[in-house]
Amino acid sequence: MESMSTPMHELNFEDAFAFVKPKQLRTKLTERYLGVKSAFLDGEYDACGVRAGRFSEIVIRVLQQELTGTHSKLGDSKFDFNTGCNQLMNTPKSTGPDSLRIIIPRCIGFLYTIRNKRGFGHESDELDADIIDSAVCAKLSDWVMCELMRYGNSLPLEDGQAILDALAYRETPMVWSVQGRKRVLDASMPAKDQVLLLLYGSVDSGVPTEDLCQSIEYSSLRDFRRYVLKPLHEKRLLEYDRDQEMVILSPTGAAYVDGVSWDKAHLQTV
Numbered sequence: 001m002e003s004m005s006t007p008m009h010e011l012n013f014e015d016a017f018a019f020v021k022p023k024q025l026r027t028k029l030t031e032r033y034l035g036v037k038s039a040f041l042d043g044e045y046d047a048c049g050v051r052a053g054r055f056s057e058i059v060i061r062v063l064q065q066e067l068t069g070t071h072s073k074l075g076d077s078k079f080d081f082n083t084g085c086n087q088l089m090n091t092p093k094s095t096g097p098d099s100l101r102i103i104i105p106r107c108i109g110f111l112y113t114i115r116n117k118r119g120f121g122h123e124s125d126e127l128d129a130d131i132i133d134s135a136v137c138a139k140l141s142d143w144v145m146c147e148l149m150r151y152g153n154s155l156p157l158e159d160g161q162a163i164l165d166a167l168a169y170r171e172t173p174m175v176w177s178v179q180g181r182k183r184v185l186d187a188s189m190p191a192k193d194q195v196l197l198l199l200y201g202s203v204d205s206g207v208p209t210e211d212l213c214q215s216i217e218y219s220s221l222r223d224f225r226r227y228v229l230k231p232l233h234e235k236r237l238l239e240y241d242r243d244q245e246m247v248i249l250s251p252t253g254a255a256y257v258d259g260v261s262w263d264k265a266h267l268q269t270v
Contacts, residue, residue, distance in 0.1 A: 019152035020062050025071070028058045029145075036141045042177045042201065045134040052137035053115035056108035059144055060084050063104060067095045085109045099147055111140055175201055182215050191216055191228050199238060199249035200257045206246035 020026040032055040039048035060081065064071035067088060072079045085105040095101065118133050175197060176183045182201065184194040194216045199207060209229065210221060218224040225240075229247060233240040237253035249257075 016149045016153060019066070020148070021065065024074075025058065025062055025065065028074070029055075029062060029148075032058050033141055033145055036138055038201070040134050040138040042175070042182075044201070045130060047202070047205075048134040048137050049115050049118060052111045052141060055141055055144075056111045056115075057081065059104065059108050059148075060088070062148070063088055063100055067091050067100055081112055082109065097151065099151060104144055104147060107140055107144055111137060181211070184216065191218060191224075192232055195228055195232065195247075196237060196249065196253055196257055199247065200254060202249075206241070206244075206248040209240070209245040209247055212247060 017026050017029065020029060032051065035051040036048055036055050039045075039051055061071040061074065064084070068091070072084065085108065088100075088105045089102050091101050093101070114133060114137060174185060176185050182198055184197055189197075195212055198212060198215055209225065213221050213224040218228065229238070229240045232238045232253070235252075236250055237256060238250055239248050241247070
């Protein structure tokens with residue numbers, strides 16, 4: 001019997017999610033998914049859970065747009081995630097398949113619950129986030145993306161997984177975790193660029209100044225503070241706490257990194 005699988009050379013990533021509109025949602029969906037996967041692969045289990053929550057916040061808006069023709073505004077502080085999921089599950093059958101109306105909302109609802117109840121991203125008296133919790137987040141995120149692609153393209157599950165594997169492989173090698181330290185693999189990247197990229201992988205927590213300096217192998221900690229951190233701090237791309245000697249990426253810095261096509265350009269304008 002002839003295979004019904006779509007030939008991989010005939011389907012690229014943009015095609016796979018072309019039904020997701022507007023483009024802003026499509027871009028955010030891919031970015032948030034890759035954030036979950038990269039955190040899991042790098043062993044950053046706490047960050048993986050936090051990012052799974054953010055991924056869910058984009059997915060629910062994708063579902064809203066597809067089923068109702070509109071979606072809640074991104075960043076709306078009044079938006080209640082659980083209420084949004086319940087509203088999707090109560091939409092008429094005529095609006096879309098059970099996968100979009102019921103199964104995916106329940107799945108992301110579970111992801112969101114894990115993010116809130118397993119101690120991800122904040123101190124908790126419950127068990128710390130570990131590899132099992134993070135593996136659940138990563139695999140459920142895989143499933144949601146595959147299900148969305150199957151809905152939009154009539155794809156067999158194995159083809160969807162192949163696309164996701166290729167997407168994740170393409171996007172994760174820029175930063176390498178080795179022996180408790182991170183390295184930017186492109187040694188030609190300017191120091192400021194390396195710092196922003198390293199901080200992007202730890203967006204939910206601060207990084208000690210000395211650790212950053214050692215990670216990019218800057219010649220002098222004093223010069224690193226003066227010529228790298230200070231200018232980035234002044235441009236509000238990061239927050240440099242001189243008293244605690246901690247550095248954290250700002251929302252402006254995160255948005256800036258998000259907007260860069262890393263295979264074509266570095267952040268040389270900063």
